[in-house]
Amino acid sequence: MPTIDPQTIRQGDRLALSRAMTLVENDAPESREVQAALFPHTGKAHLVGVTGAPGTGKSTLVNQLTKLLRNNPDQGTDPKVAIIAVDPTSPFTGGALLGDRIRMRDLAGDRGIFIRSMASRGALGGLAHKTAAFVTLLDGAGFDIIIIETVGAGQAEVDIAGLAHTVIVVEAPGLGDDIQAIKAGILEIADIIVVNKADHPGADNSVRALRVMLEMTQGKHNSGTAKAHHKVTLQPDSSKTNQPDSVSWKTPILPVISTEGKGINTLVDEIQNHAKFLKDNQLWQQKEAARLRKDLEALIRHKLVRKWQQTLDENKFDSVFADVIERKCSPIEAVDLLL
Amino acid sequence: MTNKKIRVLIAKPGLDGHDRGAKVIARALRDYGMEVIYTGLRQTPEMIAEAALQEDVDVVGLSILSGAHNALVPAIIDKLHEIGLRDTIVFVGGIIPEPDIKKLKESGVYAVYGPGTDTQTVASDIQKALNIIND
Numbered sequence: 408m409p410t411i412d413p414q415t416i417r418q419g420d421r422l423a424l425s426r427a428m429t430l431v432e433n434d435a436p437e438s439r440e441v442q443a444a445l446f447p448h449t450g451k452a453h454l455v456g457v458t459g460a461p462g463t464g465k466s467t468l469v470n471q472l473t474k475l476l477r478n479n480p481d482q483g484t485d486p487k488v489a490i491i492a493v494d495p496t497s498p499f500t501g502g503a504l505l506g507d508r509i510r511m512r513d514l515a516g517d518r519g520i521f522i523r524s525m526a527s528r529g530a531l532g533g534l535a536h537k538t539a540a541f542v543t544l545l546d547g548a549g550f551d552i553i554i555i556e557t558v559g560a561g562q563a564e565v566d567i568a569g570l571a572h573t574v575i576v577v578e579a580p581g582l583g584d585d586i587q588a589i590k591a592g593i594l595e596i597a598d599i600i601v602v603n604k605a606d607h608p609g610a611d612n613s614v615r616a617l618r619v620m621l622e623m624t625q626g627k628h629n630s631g632t633a634k635a636h637h638k639v640t641l642q643p644d645s646s647k648t649n650q651p652d653s654v655s656w657k658t659p660i661l662p663v664i665s666t667e668g669k670g671i672n673t674l675v676d677e678i679q680n681h682a683k684f685l686k687d688n689q690l691w692q693q694k695e696a697a698r699l700r701k702d703l704e705a706l707i708r709h710k711l712v713r714k715w716q717q718t719l720d721e722n723k724f725d726s727v728f729a730d731v732i733e734r735k736c737s738p739i740e741a742v743d744l745l746l
Numbered sequence: 747m748t749n750k751k752i753r754v755l756i757a758k759p760g761l762d763g764h765d766r767g768a769k770v771i772a773r774a775l776r777d778y779g780m781e782v783i784y785t786g787l788r789q790t791p792e793m794i795a796e797a798a799l800q801e802d803v804d805v806v807g808l809s810i811l812s813g814a815h816n817a818l819v820p821a822i823i824d825k826l827h828e829i830g831l832r833d834t835i836v837f838v839g840g841i842i843p844e845p846d847i848k849k850l851k852e853s854g855v856y857a858v859y860g861p862g863t864d865t866q867t868v869a870s871d872i873q874k875a876l877n878i879i880n881d
Binding site: 421422428429433496497500501502503504505506508509512515516521522523524526528 | 777
């Protein structure tokens, strides 16, 4: 495998970028230099997460959203948009069928767009282990907006909240009643909630149930990571929030019909509003710091395990493990013997 | 040590809408542990080449039932070469007359599969082509 010059990636060489992503994904040793060289140029992109249950229309939404972001009459320059679309890896065969591109055919032929499908490769939080590293490469390559579409997520796949600045949770009518809406999990991480397929029966009920849920939680926490203790003066807001002295983002609920492109304008506006809100309240930097810290800790953990594996005496492991199987030694005691 | 996975793009160029074969092969290669990207219907040579580049695939599988293979396949291979993908393995599935198979192979197609091909043949051909059998 030839080494990749990070400079060519900075200059817009798409093949070099793509090859670098493969190296990163496969944990190839050559990937370290590229990542290190690009890192100083990162931190500029707006990271937008799109998550939601399977079949709610995430890919179709991303397709429409990207189309509008690229051709928005309201802005001066068109931002370059990258999309990372994560789909699940089979736990049985290790294979994956990555089908998000099917919904994104409108985006073909635009050089300002780069789409990469990614298999989750055993990670359980809705992303792959290397998704954050992909973000570093794309950010360093100069993409202004990076959209990260998670695997079809249910109630616990909330890793995206630690990665993205803005999290869009996509719902669709008919997926559950108001009790679903007040459970813990995915709705808690939403900065923007989209009720897709708003032309389907029951859409009004979904919007209403979600609105009631938000009224109950609004003010208790803001956008997942920004907790209410960050006191920043705020224009007193007449409605809903219980703690007028804390920064508070009101999660909008937007009815959208992705297949027809309806409601996408408002979504683009809200994404931009959210970025402005984060920047105005110094939350952008806080999110960045929290993310980098998480990345760093994950890398340290990974390396520590590697180091331990390298120094491990296999025979000793086998003999201790044999004792565990025979219930002569508990797993807790075994850890002390093996570390 | 790297965790290399075989990545395959399955594409349907041209205008026919019969994608059952493409789906069967996509699903089968998934079950052989590969990461399969399916592009959907009616892809132009440019779209296929660009998708192959962005996804950095090792293999491109083309499913064609329209009879337009003699025009489409060389155009796709040209596009792949044009954007720097010279080592990508290309295979074709569909209803391809015997004399055309030879021509397609001359234009750079690694293998052509007709109806009834065992999916295991396709999977092991890919592994062979990538020289990673029993690696």
